[in-house]
Amino acid sequence: MHPRHLTVNRSRSSSTSAGSASSCGFCPQIVQGRAPLGQAVGRWSDRHRPGAVPEEGNPREHQTPSRLRSQRARPRATAGRCEQRRAPGAAEPEPDRRALRRTAARPPAEPPRRRGRRRPAGAAQLAPATHRAGAAQIPCRGARRGHRRVRHRHHGHSSGPRAYFCQNDHVTSSKTSIPRVAIYARQSVEEDQGIRQQLDDGRKHAADHGWTVVHEFSDNDTSGSKERGPKTDWARMLSAFDEDEFDTLIVTETSRLTRSLTDVLDVTPPRRAMRVIVIRQGIDTLVADFQLKLLVLVAENEVKLKAQRAARYAADRRKVGHPTSGKTPHGxxxxxxxxxxxxxxxxxxxxxxxxxxxxxxxxxxxxxxxxxxxxxxxxxxxxxxxxxxxxxxxxxxxxxxxxxxxxxxxxxxxxxxxxxxxxxxxxxxxxxxxxxxxxxxxxxxxxxVGVKPMHAGTARRWLLAGIALCGVCRKPVKSSRPVNHPTPRKDGSVAPAQRYHGYRCHFSRNGDVIDEFVSELCIQRLSQPDAVDLLTPPDDEFDLPALHTRRDALQAERKNVFALIGSDPSRLAAAQDRLEELEEQLREVDAVIAKAAERHPLADLMGVEDVRAWWESRTLARQRAIVQLLMTVVIKPVGMGHRPRRPQDVLASLEITPLI
Known part of the structure; x- marks a missing residue:
């Protein structure tokens, strides 16, 4: 019998008893010399081709050629097991002694070499792969800190779990390390309900897997296709991952994570080895991040196409004077x-x-x-x-x-x-x-326009603050909040101290009495019959229709200059001086129109019968402007202990100079 036949016969199960029927279908034929090895293996491959129906009662139909090759490498002590299938009384075949000697002199087979790049001299030895059924391996955390990550697959297996190793000789398994989870929610509109729903879905997914949520990040009213600034939760999420506060991020959809491939590169290697889990698309970057990047690319392209359609629609809408649907202005x-x-x-x-x-x-x-x-x-x-x-x-x-x-x-x-x-x-x-x-x-x-908004003016709270002058130094007085000092009562009790409105410079006076007196003077002056002369502006000061006509003519001439230039850039240099001259004339006309449009403080008084009600309904800014228009007020010191209350006493402590 040929030694190769003995090698094939070793695949026979040891549980088969002598004299039983053949279980592999071709081993007895080889033993008896009725079928060569090639034909027997060919019949085996025919029975195991895709779609072939296995024979009944054959417990070895599931074995593959790789399994048979692994059994050939076993010791030859089981070579005689196939003899148990010989018919009763059959003669024992004599072995081929030359074949046996030739097989014994053969050198041992070398282990298969693993393909890939050769490890440089002095590099750390890779940790041996440990394959356990059902053990989901995750990327080595050292890869996030700059370690080299190598994927190892055990040779001889067509499928099975994969493990990632680094040169620091450690491997992380999901059975030994529970993910620290963070949830991220985002939407482009300002709606709290959508953020709450995304966070609830993320919490439920983490609870179903027994994971601990250590952080929750949410960006409401934040676009996913534009750059997110340092004050957003997206930036805080990246910072928290860099501080090693979590290692797994959960989002409901890829569009909630981002619509830009640039953001995806921020959370994937080599920049960050963050594990991203997308609930609805069933994506886990621990397995592969190709689908995540593909969906984000599709979303990014959709945003660009939508922007092109929106730009065309906005141009047509702008021609007829319709605004966009952004924030509506106040009013x-x-x-x-x-x-x-x-x-x-x-x-x-x-x-x-x-x-x-x-x-x-x-x-x-x-x-x-x-x-x-x-x-x-x-x-x-x-x-x-x-x-x-x-x-x-x-x-x-x-x-x-x-x-x-x-x-x-x-x-x-x-x-x-x-x-x-x-x-x-x-x-x-x-x-x-x-x-x-x-x-x-x-x-x-x-x-x-053109003025820096660094100081918008002092907001006054009182009528004469900064307007009235001090009777000693002739400088504007300032408002103050002095405290009174009540005298004891006959029974010895003292009223609580209170603050009041006042004016101070070289004195401190009660401001309420002075403001009331000056307001009464303004009402009496505006109630006089000659007050209408204060409201009539000169007839020949501004001619608004003529100004607008002049402005329209300048604009039309400027359009004609631009039309003359057309698409020929060489004409621009010749028309530059004329354009600058037209711009200067337009600015002068606008300045005159702006001055004509300025309101007179008493412009609203025309035709008013109840001047007192009109005065009380004006704003403090308008009342102050009227006081500055009508008079100059000087406040005098009255001395210690004097408190003018009556109108004649207040008038004696003031110096009023009418201006008109």
């Missing part, structure tokens, strides 16, 4: 699509808020400071749309916004929006009702 209300008129108007005037806008423009053009306007609005209980106090910066944005004059500004690059950079000449007439006139916008912007 207007956004109209939903189902409630618009035949013109498709997006903005309608909210009269309660529009009155705030009109007051801001009216007081500013009358000479009030930004801080004073903000204080007057807040002190009367008129707050912003979000219920916050007015500030000088908020008032400044209102005064510079051309939307209040029904002018639609051109689109600006994302993240570079600036009210000061808006060119009123490039604005499109809007398809909504204006709250103020175009002249008001021009006048307000002429005083604000």
């Amino acid at each position: 207007y209300r956004w109209v939903p699509a189902g409630q618009r008129d035949e013109r498709g108007t997006r903005y309608v005037v909210d009269e309660a808020e529009a009155e705030d806008v009109r007051q801001i423009f009216r007081e500013f053009l009358a000479g009030a400071t930004l801080g004073q306007i903000a204080r007057d609005l807040t002190s009367t209980g008129r707050l912003t749309r979000k219920g916050a106090r007015w500030h000088s910066s908020t008032v400044r944005r209102v005064l510079m916004n051309p939307l209040y004059a029904a002018l639609l500004p051109p689109a600006q690059p994302t993240g570079q929006h600036s009210m000061a950079a808006i060119d009123l000449e490039a604005c499109t007439p809007g398809a909504w009702q204006p709250i103020v006139t175009r002249d008001d916008i021009v006048a307000a912007r002429s005083r604000l």
Whole structure:
């Protein structure tokens, strides 16, 4: 019998008894010399081809050629087991002695070499692979700290668990290390319900796997396709991972994580070896991160296509004067699509808020400071749309916004929006009702554009603070809050001390009495018959229709110059001087229009019958402007212990000089 036949016969199970039927189907034929080895193996491969039906009663049908090869390498002590299948009384075959000697002289087989790069001399020995059924291996944490990571797969197995090793000779298994989980939630709109749902889904997924949630991060009203700044939870999440506070991140969808491939590279090797689990897509970067990157690429491309469609739609919408659906300015209300008129108007005037806008423009053009306007609005209980106090910066944005004059500004690059950079000449007439006139916008912007908003003026709380003069040094007096000192009563009790409004310089006087007296003087002066002369401006000072006609002619000439240049850049140098001259003339005309649009402090008094009610309804800034227009007030010291209360005593302690 040939030795190769003996090698194949070793695959026979030892549990087969002598004289039993053949279980492998070809070993007895080889023993008896009726079938060569090649034909027997061919029949074996036919029975084990894809889709072949295994024979009944054959317990070895599941064995593969790799299994048979591994059994050939076993010791030859079991070579005679196939003799148990010989028929009773059959003669024992004589072995081929030359074949046996040739087989014995053969050198031992070398172990298979593993393919890959050769390890350099002196490199650390890789840790041996330990394959345990069902043990899910995770990447070595050392790879995040710069260690070299090598993937090892045991040779001789077509499938099975994989382990990752590093040169520090350690391996991390999920059975020995429980992931420290962080949850991240994000959405582009400001809606708390969506964030709560994402966090709840992440907590449930972690609880189902028995993981501990150590951090929760959420970015509400944050875009996933734009760069996220250092103040977002995304930046805090990356910082927490760098501090080794967690190693696994859970998100509900890839779009909730990001819509930019740049952000994916921030959480994947080689930058960070963070394990990312996406619940709904079933993604786990511990297994592979290809699907995560692919879905993010698809989302990023979808964002670009959507932006192109939106830009085209915005251009068409801007031609007819319709604004975008962003934050509606204070004074207007956004109209939903189902409630618009035949013109498709997006903005309608909210009269309660529009009155705030009109007051801001009216007081500013009358000479009030930004801080004073903000204080007057807040002190009367008129707050912003979000219920916050007015500030000088908020008032400044209102005064510079051309939307209040029904002018639609051109689109600006994302993240570079600036009210000061808006060119009123490039604005499109809007398809909504204006709250103020175009002249008001021009006048307000002429005083604000180009001026650094570092100091918006002092917001005064009292009528004569900074206006009245000291009778000793002739400098403006300051407001103060002195404390009174009550005298003891007859029974010995003392009233509690209280603070009161006062003016101080070389003295300290009660300010309430002085303010009341000066207000009464202003009311009496404005109630006189000759007060109408204070309200009539000179007829020949400004000619607004002529100014607007001149301005329209300059704009038309500038357009003609640009049309003449066309697409020929060589003509630009020749027309540069004329363009600069036209720009200078336009600025001069705008300055005159802005001066004409400035409000006279008494402009609202025309036709008023009840002057006292009109005075009490004016803001503090307007009352101060009227006092400065009508008179000069000088406060004198009265001496220790003197408290003027009667009008004649107060008048004796003041020096009033009428101006008109």
